[in-house]
Amino acid sequence: MTADAAATGPAAEPVDGLEAAASLPGVPDAFQRLWTPHRMAYINAGADVHRGDGCPFCAAPEKADADGLIVHRGRTAYVLLNLFPYNSGHLLVCPYRHIATYDQATAEEVAEIGELTQVGMRVLRSVSRCDGFNIGMNQGAVAGAGVDEHLHQHIVPRWAADANFFPIIARTKALPQLLGEVREAVASAWPQA
Secondary structure (H helix, E strand, O other): OOHHHHHHOOOOOOEOOEOOHHHOOOOOOOOOOOOOHHHHHHHHHHHHOOOOOOOHHHHHHHOOHHHHOEEEEOOOEEEEEOOOOOOOOOEEEEEOOOOOOHHHOOHHHHHHHHHHHHHHHHHHHHHHOOOEEEEEOOOOHHHOOOOOOOOOEEEEEEOOOOOOHHHHHHOOOOOOOOHHHHHHHHHHHOOOO
C-alpha cells in the first residue's frame, strides 16, 4: 500500500510503522509531508541569514575547502556550493575581492568568473548528467541578491524532470544529495591546472 493510499484509504493503515495522517488530530488533508528540518536555520535567520558572521563569501576562502564548501580556488575567483541550493550541485562563482556589483570587477576577475562558469558547467554536466543550467547574478537586494554586498554568479543545474509540485504547492524543494557528497564529487571532477 502506498503512503497516499494509507493516508486517504478507508482503514488509514500505517505504512512502514508510520501513523497515517488521516488518523491524527486536526483537519486531515491530502498532503503528505517531506520533512526538511535543516531548512529551519535559513528560515529562522530570515533576512539576517548572513549577518553577524560577516560576509560569507569573504569567510569561505579562509576555511578548509570542505568546511567552506569550496570546489575550486582560482587566481582572482573561486567556486563553492550554495549553502541553500535550488538544486543539487548549485554552484556560486565569487571573486575573492569584496565587491558588490559586476561593473566593479576588474577585467581579470570578469575573465576568470567567465572561465570558472564554463568549467563549472562542464563539471556539473559530467558529474550529474544535467540537461541544462540557470546562470545569473542578482545585483543588489532589490534585485533578489541574498548576499548583496559580495558579487557572486549562480550556476544552477537543471534536469528535464527536476520541477514538480513541491516548490509550487508545498514551498519545499527535494534535494537528493547531501552538500558534502556533492562537494566531493564536483571537486574531484574539477580539472587540475
